[in-house]
Amino acid sequence: MNEKKLGMLIDLSLCIGCNACTVACKRENDVPLGAFNTWIESFDVERPDGRIARANVPKQCNHCADAPCVKVCPTGASYRAEDGTVQIDQDRCIGCKYCMAACPYQVRYQLESGEVQKCTFCHHRTSAGLLPACVGTCVGYARTFGDLNDPESDISKRLAEANGGDVLYEDLGLNPSLYYIGLKETEAMPVASAIHRGGNVMKPYEG
Amino acid sequence: MVWDAFIAVYLFLAGLGAGVFVLGALTNWAKTPAPRMKRIAFVIAPVAVAVGTLVLVVDAKAGFANPLRFFLLVSNLNSVMAWGVIILSVFLAVSVVDLALLLVRKKTPKALDVVGMVLAVCVAAYTGVLLGDAGLAFPLWNMAILPLLFVVSAASTGIAAVLLVTYLAAPGEVEALPFLPKAGLVLPVLELVLVAVLLAVTAGAPGSAAAAGATSVANLVSGAYAVPFWLGFVVVGLVLPFALELARHRGAGASKAAAVVGAAAPAAGPDGSAAAAAAGSGKALALVGEAGVLVGGFMLRYLVIMAALAVVFA
């Protein structure tokens, strides 16, 4: 395979929920208030040994190989780029929000001007050889970025060590390019608090 | 919530327009001529669909600000919406031409009416497919059931809209299509069954969709949207019209019986005013019933959009 397939790997054991990525992303991409290209969902869990731990799960566009947003976009504004990422040509976007509705990860939002926006894997940086802002700023080196099709890339090596990693909603069959280490293990632990998005309640705790 | 009442209005009007058109075209085969009913239908259909489409255009904020981008709408034929645009456009064209012909020449070519009917069914079904293609994100938006449900609802609301105006503008033609009363009994039952199936299937959604599916159903049945669901959709939209239609059926039989009794006992009234009164109140009740169908039709779209919970938020 010569084609590039850029992807990201997040090791949940190393994510301390500091939200530095969230802020770096907001600054880097001029994300409007109230919207996020990436965010962290934090919540208490009961570990198998009975102790309580704090889970932090960063979320963002999964850059799916079979992206529903690309499929449903009538104007072709949402498209899969040559590097395997899902991008939006905002000059083609009419703001019908079909892509926003179709995305199971709900990572898209509408700008004040009407166009839809989401994580680009910092295309403007990565195309210049830089890391995405969230990866560059990550305190715990939880995030790894690179070419999934290059077996020599850091991300491929780290994925191989982690036996392929986990993806979110694997059963939906979208072939995401956002991998996690420890996602399934974390998901198997009972949740013991509200789920916070940043510091705001996304889902209250029912007890 | 990605979409809101705006889109519900569009889905409702598009379905209604489609249903209206089919009914208008069916008057071609009516037992007694119903020219005014046909004109009513052929006016409502393109207006409803056009207004619905306009709502959609306004809601597409970036396109509304940069209208040239709407020309890109058929760029991706993998997109259901691109096909929807095509279907809607052709339907709008056919229904407008048909209306023009009807107004100018007083009649429409049957072949064009049939084409329009086929397109109308496509429009109605498309409103369901549109949501269904985002069903991966919102388990309530079931591709197998929503199109059929929306077609049935389109038929109901189409009939209701035409009858409502016909009762007011051309009461003589109300009974030109003899299958309508039956439809008034069958469609609500069918709709209720389809909604039940939709809820059952959604509640039992597997894997990643399970929690969102169950929560969406709970939203409707017992949660934040329970009141509009039970009162607005089930009672006002289905049970009330069905009951009134049923009562009318029984009433039609009863008024015949009353006439017989009246003949036997002339003291009952001077000139059968009881029957006239019955007819008058019957019309009022019928109007209430049709209005109920329209309310229910909108509620259905509104609730399907608003109560749907995305996979990630469950």
Place this chain on the structure above:
Amino acid sequence: MINFQSSGKRTLKNLAAGKLKIDVLDCTLANGSVTPTIPGINWIPIKPATNAAFCAALVQKIIADKTYNADAISFTTQKAAVEGGYGAYTNATYLVIVDENHPNYRKLMRAADAGIDAPEEKDKDGKAVEQYVVIDAATGQPTLHSACSKGTLEFEGEVNGVAVRTGFSLLTETVNEYTMDEYAEITGVSVEDLERIAREYTSHGTRVGICHKGGSAASVNGIDTVMGAAVLHAIVGANQMIGGNAPNSPAPTTTGNGARYKLGAIEGKPDVSTKNACYISRTVKAWEKTDEYKNRVAAGEKDPKPLMPWFANGAASDSQALLSIVNKYPYQAKILTSFMCNTIQATPGAMRDEVVERLCDPEVLPLHIVCDVFVGEHAQYADYIVPDVTPYESFGLPTTGTTFTGYGTTVRWQVKEPESMKLADGRHASWETFLADVAEACGLPGWGEGALHDVDGKAWPLRDAADFYLKAVANLAYAEEPVADIDAQEAHLQGLDELPDSFKAAVSDEEWPKVQSVLSRGGRYWPMSYVHDADGRRSRGYQDENQTYFYSEKRATNKNCYSGKQLPGTLRYNPETFTDLSPMEDHFSREEYPFSASEHKPRFRSISMLSNSPVMRDLCSHNYIELNREDAADLGIKDGDKVCATTPLGDVSEGVAMVRAGQVKGAFALAFGYEHQNYGAQDIEVDGKATKGDPAIAAGVRIHQMLDPTVTGVTGDDVISIIAENDAASPGRCGGMFKIEKA
């Protein structure tokens, strides 16, 4: 100043590699390294204000199991410890006079007390070296601590007819005042965990440590925590050892008398010290040593009590100073200048109408000048506000604090022209500019023309921040080995050749390219090998005096100014008390007020700032009252309910409940930095220009602690006093007594 990024990186890396084990004792589970899937780390919930009980439990177990490092704690001098392979020693073997009738009761035994002739020894500053008495481990005889290398740990008996005990012996007694079960009950930490942690802690030689930050001591019994951690570090010999506890974060002298400039030397500096003056915060001086006490006794008063408490062992305290000012005690503050602080917001219990009214009353405080970037809670009550500059517009050489064990320091410098008003001479308004101009106008020494001197004796002016800080940068650039000059191209690429002329003028032409080099790198750090030695010790500074007090004479002899009570000199868990050292639970019913409080660092705010940042508010619009899920269930409180935490004196903290397993039972927690009143939340007018406030800035809740009922309204008619640490004077932020109800 703690570098969380570097400690976070190293902690995670070593945990993931299986090279590190951590138990996190915290009332509240923070976002942090206790992730669900990382190995080697546990969150152990602990009740607020009981950290000392945890430490004491560990020490009890360690002494019982004899798993302490008897070698390391027996050294009587630094020299002996260094020769024995360690980097620190303790006073565990020093004898303490326990004879109640002895004039030096509770003090460490000196040579004179033991009747031993002591040599006249002076330290490098010319101060006489105290000669303490130990029982020489080699001979079993009383001797001077400096005359032997190791003392006997356990001794109880008489020396020269005086009853004495070793500090270690006293410690053994005080940590055994509670049973393990009682410690478990007090702390909420199970006996199994206490014993497991004690075993684990003593299973890794000197490569263990306790990382305890300010919050762990932010209660009225906070010093106990500090003592506990100190004893635990010393008891395994971990001080100054690699992988152990590196208490000093060494850096070359920059803002003092450094390699190029003598910034610490001020000609004509007035002789003001705690010897001839006293802090308005009533600290660093015992009540009996004050002039007021002496005068009142001289006037015939017996056992006089002060209007507000004095803290002999406390350092300068802004919180206590604020309360002193509003009470006009011990003296009236005529002028208050505050710089970049929000004391009234940051002092729990202080932000209340009575305090604000007095702070604004010219009869109480005639002149209040604030220099700040923001009009915060404190600044809003000032008579004048001098605009300040932001971190990007200012200078600073903060040493990186206790989590950085290497050698070096960061440099913050003015990377953009300040937004504050520009003065006619080109300077911008700032704290330094204000100080310089006021000092010059008042003719104070140390400012203006010829105020600063370089090592060659040349005089330099001090009128602006750059004048001072760039000389400090030069000191850093020339420390140890001078850095190389910056490459001209690099200077150009970084825009360092476009810096203001005033920068260049602040140092010599020869120094400038070296100063540029340090600026370009944001500071100067030496390789870790510079501080780490191959033999397991830190190579720099381990020869320097590093003694741990097993027995703190200062604390043992500190008499409470109201009750005369004294706390032991060794580690003991002391339940929370009011100022007169009477237990809180003697005043109010714990049954009625079962909850205590803790505050923690917010992820999306600072202690008193950042609520004006729209991005931070976007991430977290308000904080919560965090409650354990079992407590919440008992109280019928659901996640998201509005709840009130109320003190016995009726102070109410109202907020939104966060019901979670990650909060210790019996206490609630909240992140500080919320519930502002000003700081952009209210409309303000500056020079006639109105700015609309944003109420979102005020969102959330802060702890409304009770005032001290044993001082407030007791010693004087209208005295207001906060609950505070008996020794440190710091406010009782965590702990206290509360009941929680649905709002």
